[in-house]
Amino acid sequence: MSSLQRHFLRRVVQGVGRERKSRWGLITERKMANVVNDGGDSTEEIVNGAVGGGGGVEDVYGEDFATEEQFLTPWAVSIASGYNLMRDPRHNKGTAFTEKERDAHYLRGLLPPAIFTQELQEKRLMHNLRQFEVPLQRYMAMMDLQERNERLFYKLLIDNVEELLPVVYTPTVGEACQKYGSIFRRPQGLYISLKEKGKILEVLKNWPERNIQVIVVTDGERILGLGDLGCQGMGIPVGKLSLYTALGGIRPSACLPITIDVGTNNEKLLNDEFYIGLKQRRATGQEYAELLEEFMTAVKQNYGEKVLVQFEDFANHNAFDLLEKYTRSHLVFNDDIQGTASVVLAGLIAALKLVGGTLADHKFLFLGAGEAGTGIAELIALEISKQTKAPVEETRKKIWLVDSKGLIVSSRKESLQHFKKPWAHDHEPVKNLLDAVKAIKPTVLIGSSGAGRTFTKEVVEAMASFNEKPLILALSNPTSQSECTAEEAYTWSQGRAIFASGSPFDPVEYNGTLMVPGQANNAYIFPGFGLGLIMSGAIRVHDDLLLAASEALAVQVEDEHFKKGLIYPPFTNIRKISANIAAKVADKAYQLGLASRLPRPKDLVKHAESCMYSPLYRTYR
Numbered sequence: 105m106s107s108l109q110r111h112f113l114r115r116v117v118q119g120v121g122r123e124r125k126s127r128w129g130l131i132t133e134r135k136m137a138n139v140v141n142d143g144g145d146s147t148e149e150i151v152n153g154a155v156g157g158g159g160g161v162e163d164v165y166g167e168d169f170a171t172e173e174q175f176l177t178p179w180a181v182s183i184a185s186g187y188n189l190m191r192d193p194r195h196n197k198g199t200a201f202t203e204k205e206r207d208a209h210y211l212r213g214l215l216p217p218a219i220f221t222q223e224l225q226e227k228r229l230m231h232n233l234r235q236f237e238v239p240l241q242r243y244m245a246m247m248d249l250q251e252r253n254e255r256l257f258y259k260l261l262i263d264n265v266e267e268l269l270p271v272v273y274t275p276t277v278g279e280a281c282q283k284y285g286s287i288f289r290r291p292q293g294l295y296i297s298l299k300e301k302g303k304i305l306e307v308l309k310n311w312p313e314r315n316i317q318v319i320v321v322t323d324g325e326r327i328l329g330l331g332d333l334g335c336q337g338m339g340i341p342v343g344k345l346s347l348y349t350a351l352g353g354i355r356p357s358a359c360l361p362i363t364i365d366v367g368t369n370n371e372k373l374l375n376d377e378f379y380i381g382l383k384q385r386r387a388t389g390q391e392y393a394e395l396l397e398e399f400m401t402a403v404k405q406n407y408g409e410k411v412l413v414q415f416e417d418f419a420n421h422n423a424f425d426l427l428e429k430y431t432r433s434h435l436v437f438n439d440d441i442q443g444t445a446s447v448v449l450a451g452l453i454a455a456l457k458l459v460g461g462t463l464a465d466h467k468f469l470f471l472g473a474g475e476a477g478t479g480i481a482e483l484i485a486l487e488i489s490k491q492t493k494a495p496v497e498e499t500r501k502k503i504w505l506v507d508s509k510g511l512i513v514s515s516r517k518e519s520l521q522h523f524k525k526p527w528a529h530d531h532e533p534v535k536n537l538l539d540a541v542k543a544i545k546p547t548v549l550i551g552s553s554g555a556g557r558t559f560t561k562e563v564v565e566a567m568a569s570f571n572e573k574p575l576i577l578a579l580s581n582p583t584s585q586s587e588c589t590a591e592e593a594y595t596w597s598q599g600r601a602i603f604a605s606g607s608p609f610d611p612v613e614y615n616g617t618l619m620v621p622g623q624a625n626n627a628y629i630f631p632g633f634g635l636g637l638i639m640s641g642a643i644r645v646h647d648d649l650l651l652a653a654s655e656a657l658a659v660q661v662e663d664e665h666f667k668k669g670l671i672y673p674p675f676t677n678i679r680k681i682s683a684n685i686a687a688k689v690a691d692k693a694y695q696l697g698l699a700s701r702l703p704r705p706k707d708l709v710k711h712a713e714s715c716m717y718s719p720l721y722r723t724y725r
């Protein structure tokens with residue numbers, strides 16, 4: 105301990121400074137009192153160096169000297185500048201601290217003398233990232249950067265979105281979740297497990313930020329198409345929220361990733377010594393419902409009515425029920441059911457420019473009748489119903505779904521889960537996808553099964569045999585679970601398919617033409633959708649807001665994109681796209697009387713843009 109620290113410590117003990125800022129920062133009397141009460145020795149003794157743990161290093165806090173039975177308080181002096189400023193990711197600028205800031209904030213000597221601009225830092229980091237050949241190494245480097253220098257992390261992500269989205273999001277985030285136990289360094293969000301039952305409100309208060317606007321929560325049971333990853337699903341809320349900031353402009357401090365750990369049924373994880381979650385099988389039924397109820401109540405109590413809770417990657421046996429239960433009491437949104445529906449509907453509306461006709465003129469077949477499949481199907485049926493004025497019960501008949509047991513038909517109705525029942529149309533049983541394609545002859549084929557390689561050559565060839573331009577969406581994530589690759593879709597359809605996928609594929613050259621596959625991913629929707637809800641002070645989500653988001657996205661596909669075969673605009677313009685989505689969503693919320701932030705701004709696009717977080721460095725006095 106330096107003489108200055110000793111001097112300061114003595115003054116606090118003597119009651120001279122109750123709370124005082126110095127180059128060492130802020131020391132509070134409360135923390136000092138802990139030393140006296142819990143350390144076992146008086147602070148004066150400590151200050152005088154009477155207590156020492158040996159080894160020549162003074163045992164300032166009495167930690168080494170205490171016996172194993174004695175209780176210690178793990179206290180720390182909080183320092184607002186100097187070394188700790190560089191350890192604070194929200195304020196750290198690394199080599200970009202200016203000369204003036206280095207003087208004013210006791211940074212001299214802690215940094216090498218060169219001063220970089222943020223642009224130069226970005227260039228250096230991108231260069232370094234590109235040296236890693238293994239995607240997971242890039243992911244870890246990005247996570248390290250987020251923990252070190254938050255603004256630089258977001259600057260990189262925003263400026264290089266097409267290159268870095270596959271790193272912080274699908275497909276790499278899937279691998280990161282699978283290995284989360286091994287790569288875990290620091291908590292990036294809150295873990296709420298069965299152990300916290302009865303004290304969830306207290307747990308929420310442990311999070312350092314108070315003004316939370318968006319929570320993304322998972323229970324880890326259906327992580328992408330990779331199944332039950334238990335507590336390791338945390339990578340998903342963390343990744344989604346980084347997109348809320350980078351793509352939608354929500355302040356990072358307003359975002360809270362949460363994983364609810366009710367156990368896992370994944371045997372591999374249960375037997376893994378490095379597994380970071382509860383080593384028990386999943387709680388179900390009342391025990392599960394009670395924990396979720398406590399969580400949802402605590403969230404509203406702690407953050408108020410207008411915090412947006414996004415359910416992410418829950419298994420469908422809980423997802424639909426949770427959405428149904430909390431949609432009337434909370435501002436909730438299920439990304440897999442609703443966000444996916446909105447993004448796919450947008451792609452279909454845009455694709456009409458390439459394939460012709462109206463939505464009602466098309467016939468849709470899904471492989472996969474879970475959250476994504478039935479969520480999309482319902483929104484398409486709703487949109488057709490709005491356009492044609494036909495009842496939704498009628499418009500649903502244009503849409504067919506196949507699950508693991510075959511085509512969903514009326515003879516199966518009794519045994520179907522509730523979310524599949526509306527899709528049980530009259531038809532003889534069909535056991536597999538290929539036969540379903542041949543029997544239904546859809547114009548649009550959508551994969552939402554989580555099972556890879558299921559759009560076989562025969563399936564794509566069949567689609568191409570009765571469609572001039574078959575529309576094929578392989579939504580399943582990550583890439584390993586994609587129903588087919590872009591190259592397969594183009595090759596097997598002789599270059600006629602209009603193709604988009606959940607995880608990105610590189611452009612493909614087919615017969616001398618460069619075919620560019622789009623990315624049909626809810627990442628186009630949820631950041632702008634959330635921004636629209638927040639900026640209008642919406643209190644509930646409504647299907648019409650999802651339709652508004654779809655329309656807002658679809659109109660942003662331009663001729664130059666269509667010419668390449670794209671049905672989504674490129675991610676490079678995503679902030680502008682998100683601002684437009686936010687504006688349309690907010691506008692609809694005002695129209696429906698769901699918005700509470702009054703008066704309504706005149707120019708909602710400008711307002712959305714002005715609300716967005718900028719990652720540029722701030723100047724410190």
Ligand SMILES: NC(=O)C1=CN([C@@H]2O[C@H](COP(=O)(O)OP(=O)(O)OC[C@H]3O[C@@H](n4cnc5c(N)ncnc54)[C@H](OP(=O)(O)O)[C@@H]3O)[C@@H](O)[C@H]2O)C=CC1
Pocket residue numbers: 326327328329330419420439440441444447471472473474475476477506507508509551552553554555558579580581582585605606607624625626627
């Ligand atoms: N691109 C995007 O933006 C999004 C992509 N997804 C992806 O979609 C996939 C599915 O997600 P989600 O709907 O939530 O999952 P669910 O578990 O809710 O649904 C999966 C459905 O697929 C069916 N299925 C599974 N395997 C097969 C198979 N081999 N043959 C036929 N049907 C099969 C299941 O049948 P059964 O009911 O009989 O078990 C079930 O109906 C995931 O890979 C996920 O990553 C999800 C959300 C957004």
Ligand SMILES: CC(=O)C(=O)O
Pocket residue numbers: 274327328329417439440580581606625626627
């Ligand atoms: C994209 C997404 O939300 C999913 O695959 O689950």
Ligand SMILES: [Mg+2]
Pocket residue numbers: 328416417439440
């Ligand atoms: Mg998801």
